[in-house]
Amino acid sequence: MTEPETATDTMLRDLRGLWRIRLLEEKIRDLRLNGDIVGSVHLCIGQEAGPVGACSVLEPADALFATYRGHGWALARGVPAAGILAELLGRSTGVNGGRGGSAHFSAPEHGFHGENSIVGGGAPLAVGAALAGRFDGTGRVALCVFGDGAMNQGSVHESMNFAAAFDLPVVFVCENNEYSELTPIRDMVRNDVLAERARAYGILGERIDGNDPAVVRDRVGDAVQSAREGGGPVLLELMTARLVGHYIGDAEQYRRPGELERLAETEPIARLRRALRSASVDETAIAAAHAEAAREIEAAAQEAAAAPPAGTDAVRRHVHA
Amino acid sequence: MPETRKLSYGEAANAALRRALDDWPEVLVYGEDVGVPGGVFGVSKGLRKQFGDRVFDTPISESAILGSAVGAAMFGRRPVVEIMWTDFFLVALDQVVNQAANVRYVSEGRLTAPLTIRTQQGTAPGSCAQHSQSLEAFFLHTPGIRVCMPVTAQDAHDLLLSSIACDDPVVVIENRTLYHGGKQEVSVGGPVAPIGGLRVRRPGTTATAVTWGSISQQVLVAAETLASEDHDVEVLETPWLDPFPWDEVLASVARTRRLVVTHEANRTGGFGAEVLARVAEAGIELAAPPVRVAVPDLRLPAAPGLAAAVVPAAGDVADALRRVTTTG
Ligand SMILES: Cc1ncc(C[n+]2csc(CCOP(=O)(O)OP(=O)(O)O)c2C)c(N)n1
Ligand SMILES: [Mg+2]
Numbered sequence: 001m002t003e004p005e006t007a008t009d010t011m012l013r014d015l016r017g018l019w020r021i022r023l024l025e026e027k028i029r030d031l032r033l034n035g036d037i038v039g040s041v042h043l044c045i046g047q048e049a050g051p052v053g054a055c056s057v058l059e060p061a062d063a064l065f066a067t068y069r070g071h072g073w074a075l076a077r078g079v080p081a082a083g084i085l086a087e088l089l090g091r092s093t094g095v096n097g098g099r100g101g102s103a104h105f106s107a108p109e110h111g112f113h114g115e116n117s118i119v120g121g122g123a124p125l126a127v128g129a130a131l132a133g134r135f136d137g138t139g140r141v142a143l144c145v146f147g148d149g150a151m152n153q154g155s156v157h158e159s160m161n162f163a164a165a166f167d168l169p170v171v172f173v174c175e176n177n178e179y180s181e182l183t184p185i186r187d188m189v190r191n192d193v194l195a196e197r198a199r200a201y202g203i204l205g206e207r208i209d210g211n212d213p214a215v216v217r218d219r220v221g222d223a224v225q226s227a228r229e230g231g232g233p234v235l236l237e238l239m240t241a242r243l244v245g246h247y248i249g250d251a252e253q254y255r256r257p258g259e260l261e262r263l264a265e266t267e268p269i270a271r272l273r274r275a276l277r278s279a280s281v282d283e284t285a286i287a288a289a290h291a292e293a294a295r296e297i298e299a300a301a302q303e304a305a306a307a308p309p310a311g312t313d314a315v316r317r318h319v320h321a
Numbered sequence: 322m323p324e325t326r327k328l329s330y331g332e333a334a335n336a337a338l339r340r341a342l343d344d345w346p347e348v349l350v351y352g353e354d355v356g357v358p359g360g361v362f363g364v365s366k367g368l369r370k371q372f373g374d375r376v377f378d379t380p381i382s383e384s385a386i387l388g389s390a391v392g393a394a395m396f397g398r399r400p401v402v403e404i405m406w407t408d409f410f411l412v413a414l415d416q417v418v419n420q421a422a423n424v425r426y427v428s429e430g431r432l433t434a435p436l437t438i439r440t441q442q443g444t445a446p447g448s449c450a451q452h453s454q455s456l457e458a459f460f461l462h463t464p465g466i467r468v469c470m471p472v473t474a475q476d477a478h479d480l481l482l483s484s485i486a487c488d489d490p491v492v493v494i495e496n497r498t499l500y501h502g503g504k505q506e507v508s509v510g511g512p513v514a515p516i517g518g519l520r521v522r523r524p525g526t527t528a529t530a531v532t533w534g535s536i537s538q539q540v541l542v543a544a545e546t547l548a549s550e551d552h553d554v555e556v557l558e559t560p561w562l563d564p565f566p567w568d569e570v571l572a573s574v575a576r577t578r579r580l581v582v583t584h585e586a587n588r589t590g591g592f593g594a595e596v597l598a599r600v601a602e603a604g605i606e607l608a609a610p611p612v613r614v615a616v617p618d619l620r621l622p623a624a625p626g627l628a629a630a631v632v633p634a635a636g637d638v639a640d641a642l643r644r645v646t647t648t649g
């Protein structure tokens with residue numbers, strides 16, 4: 001029998017989860033800056049609490065649809081770091097053999113149904129995954145992640161209403177990082193509490209602290225359970241922030257004075273470490289969460305780098321059945 | 322007053338937008354990140370500062386961007402809107418195909434939609450399948466929409482101005498790999514040309530190479546390779562696809578009797594097929610079977626090594642040119 005996890009054990013596990021994503025993203029950034037990864041890369045540094053909290057309440061049969069900023073969601077869902085890194089490096093061992101790249105890979109065997117490079121493109125797919133679950137007996141819940149900016153995309157409106165009209169088990173997770181590329185969301189809406197739109201669809205909507213994995217786990221957990229029990233879709237607005245540019249090379253001229261300094265205080269890793277210290281958790285345990293994650297990501301990077309480039313022999317396959 | 326300036330492709334487009342905003346008070350410029358940030362590729366840099374509310378950012382709402390441009394154009398504005406990637410048109414194509422294209426025709430000309438839609442397309446290393454497509458044929462299959470694809474900085478400037486001045490909807494398809502290329506001499510401030518025309522990038526007699534978009538640079542390289550093999554290829558770049566310079570293209574093919582068409586769009590249903598069909602319909606007797614060089618009918622893989630295996634390069638065009646010049 002395993003002992004039940006204590007509160008601090010959970011916090012330490014979350015810290016390791018946050019570090020895994022942070023270090024994966026930092027590795028990707030370094031590889032991109034070094035020219036090993038080519039093309040556009042969108043990092044989720046600062047937004048790790050969403051995936052860590054939310055993925056912890058999903059069942060294997062559930063579906064997860066993310067965006068181009070999806071490396072962290074994939075990792076938290078169980079996609080191996082080596083497969084992600086190899087994908088971005090264009091290696092044969094990448095989860096899609098290099099076809100998806102940084103912004104459009106999927107790994108359904110891990111319950112990760114794909115990133116999406118079209119803003120709002122994943123929302124209707126999530127509705128369909130939930131719809132299929134009604135017929136295949138799995139009762140699958142679909143969790144769909146998108147940004148604040150995507151809330152202004154027609155496909156997202158249509159999906160929320162569609163799911164609501166048919167009580168489909170979809171959890172819409174809006175990661176509000178305050179910016180859509182280079183434009184503040186507050187300038188593009190009249191009511192910037194995006195969760196309030198849920199009322200118009202007749203569904204539950206809630207704005208939550210998206211930088212605390214425990215809060216995310218709790219609220220997404222309730223939403224998933226309610227959806228699974230036939231309560232229909234839920235919209236959760238996770239308040240968070242990216243600590244880096246929209247893409248690598250973004251000059252970030254849209255930031256307000258002192259913004260990054262303020263965000264350094266409220267970002268998930270700094271916060272959780274503070275909380276662990278106030279709970280008098282041992283420094284070595286806090287350091288171990290980082291060290292374990294670092295070992296994993298480093299080993300994954302070496303494995304990915306050692307794999308051969310994706311071969312071109314099969315490049316014309318899989319267009320059709 | 323015409324003057325010559327050293328401008329990159331992106332700066333040349335910027336100069337055209339500035340001139341349009343300056344000369345025509347009815348011009349509006351808007352789209353995602355177009356206003357305060359000045360565009361994700363910097364093409365609208367500085368315009369918001371200079372022209373205030375006539376240049377603005379929008380929500381990520383392509384239907385509303387395109388449709389509002391159609392509506393504003395029906396009411397006397399001359400909007401220039403941006404669809405950041407041609408792939409993003411697909412979430413809002415109704416506003417182009419069912420709305421913009423029908424305004425003039427159905428109203429018997431009592432309503433018009435003089436709007437310009439700037440976008441950019443094509444492959445670039447690392448871009449995923451949803452950010453790599455070449456979709457000009459979608460618009461060419463839509464009567465009522467004009468389409469151009471500038472390649473040089475001069476054309477980035479001139480074609481954009483001609484498009485804005487045009488009283489019909491025009492899709493201007495730029496290319497992100499060209500925006501920040503080297504500076505070229507660009508003549509600005511001259512008269513605005515009507516839409517249409519072609520560019521004889523290289524006169525020749527032994528074969529006709531028709532091409533558009535950034536891949537035309539590969540065609541020019543290939544033509545030089547053929548020149549070193551004593552084949553003098555005529556390269557016709559057609560930055561205007563609608564209206565298309567049929568007379569000039571057919572005349573060249575009738576003269577050389579050998580034809581290669583190169584585009585970055587997929588082969589099937591690509592506009593290259595239309596060029597071959599028109600040559601056949603014109604009864605031009607070719608000395609060798611014509612060849613299309615195009616991306617095969619595939620989705621585009623993100624890994625640069627995979628993409629390179631399917632996107633035609635200068636060597637593929639040279640092979641095609643050799644094939645038509647040495648057969649028959
Ligand atoms: C349909 C569509 N329009 C525009 C874009 C270009 N684009 C990519 S990301 C992005 C901003 C999205 O912002 P948000 O939804 O807040 O997500 P975030 O990037 O902040 O995670 C835009 C406009 C796109 N990929 N797809
Ligand atoms: Mg955002």
